[in-house]
Amino acid sequence: MPTFFVRDVPIYGDVVLAPMDGITDPPFRALGRLLGSAMAYTEFIHAVDVLQRPQWVWRRLRPRAWEAPLVVQLYGHTVSLLVEAARRVQDQLGPAIIDINMGCPDPSIVRRGAGAGMLRSPLKIARLFRRLTQVLDVPVTAKIRLGLDEGCKPYRLIARVLEENGAALLAVHARTQAQGYRGQADWEAIAEIVSLVRIPVLGNGDVRTPEDIARMKRTTGVAGVMIGRGALANPWLLARCPRDAVPIEEVRRVLRWHLRANIQHYGPQRGLVLFRKFAARYLAPYPAFQARRRALLTLEDPVSFLDAVDAVLAEAAASGTTPGPREPS
Incomplete structure (x- = not known):
């Protein structure tokens, strides 16, 4: 209804x-x-x-x-x-x-x-x-x-x-x-x-x-x-x-889906560049990302980019990081 x-x-x-x-x-x-x-x-x-x-x-x-x-x-x-x-x-x-x-x-x-x-x-x-x-x-x-x-x-x-x-x-x-x-x-x-x-x-x-x-x-x-x-x-x-209830595996799944959709729509190079602003928000709650932010967001190859994302999320999982509430930027 x-x-x-x-x-x-x-x-x-x-x-x-x-x-x-x-x-x-x-x-x-x-x-x-x-x-x-x-x-x-x-x-x-x-x-x-x-x-x-x-x-x-x-x-x-x-x-x-x-x-x-x-x-x-x-x-x-x-x-x-x-x-x-x-x-x-x-x-x-x-x-x-x-x-x-x-x-x-x-x-x-x-x-x-x-x-x-x-x-x-x-x-x-x-x-x-x-x-x-x-x-x-x-x-x-x-x-x-x-x-x-x-x-x-x-x-x-x-x-x-x-x-x-x-x-x-x-x-x-x-x-x-x-x-x-x-x-x-x-x-x-x-x-x-x-x-x-x-x-x-x-x-x-x-x-x-x-x-x-x-x-x-x-x-x-x-x-x-x-x-x-x-x-x-x-x-x-x-x-x-709430953001702090989203499992790391769900973040990985959605991030990969979104990047793939971007690449299909814009092509590999432009799709990745335009995806960076979204990736920064997906990963913002994790300290491992903050330490690697510049290096990760300047990668130009989608495969290398996803490898770096996986490393951030693996470190977050190993440390038991749970994202807390964040103000929208």
Whole structure:
């Protein structure tokens, strides 16, 4: 039985891997789905790239059957370009859902009125979602922040505008753009939004443990919990498993699977280079890795790399190292 619906799309599960630029590529999305993410969000894609470099975009996204329900996330600041880009994505890729990013805090994006910069313009948001719901057959959703800073937090208005103009789901990162990823996420604001709208709400921010998942659901009433940096530090969190309960053999199995998927997607050299950021997080809890970090992360041959990983994990197993809780980096 579905946990909730995004309009007519059934969602089975209440934990979702958040879209993250440079992170939620096809291999990591696949891992997220295997470990329990109820939806597969792509990295955000600029509407202009869809229109000017479509083949690059199609190659980058490359949807697969296991990703369903796939959510393609777009960003931009021009209504007409976003609408046309969304139409082309729908027609070319056939995602279950199209999401508009209105939460990216990057100043270079915000200055152009995209990402969290969209939150300055409720009327533009209304116009955009009204047009998207007229043009598209698939549901349209949004990911937002609470506002730009403490003096500009229009999340109540934005939530109502989105629902009234056809948004089928709202994901809320409970910080402002100025906060970035600092400070405490305001879960009370998420609960406010849940009380204001009838569409499903996903809560995002400061979810690092299985207990956090349960507490966010209990205290805010969200339909689901979206996990970003917490899942990057501990992808098993998507399965409600704390990092210190993950056996070393499971770390080895998942790390090898992920590297193999990266190599299949990108090729041996680029696949290994792009995998380094993930390997650093898989191995971060082990002292043996910290002593060899630089040497291991500069290896250029996948076989040598895996040999070095095995040596780190063997030393951790021999010493009885149990990773403790870590703050997401």
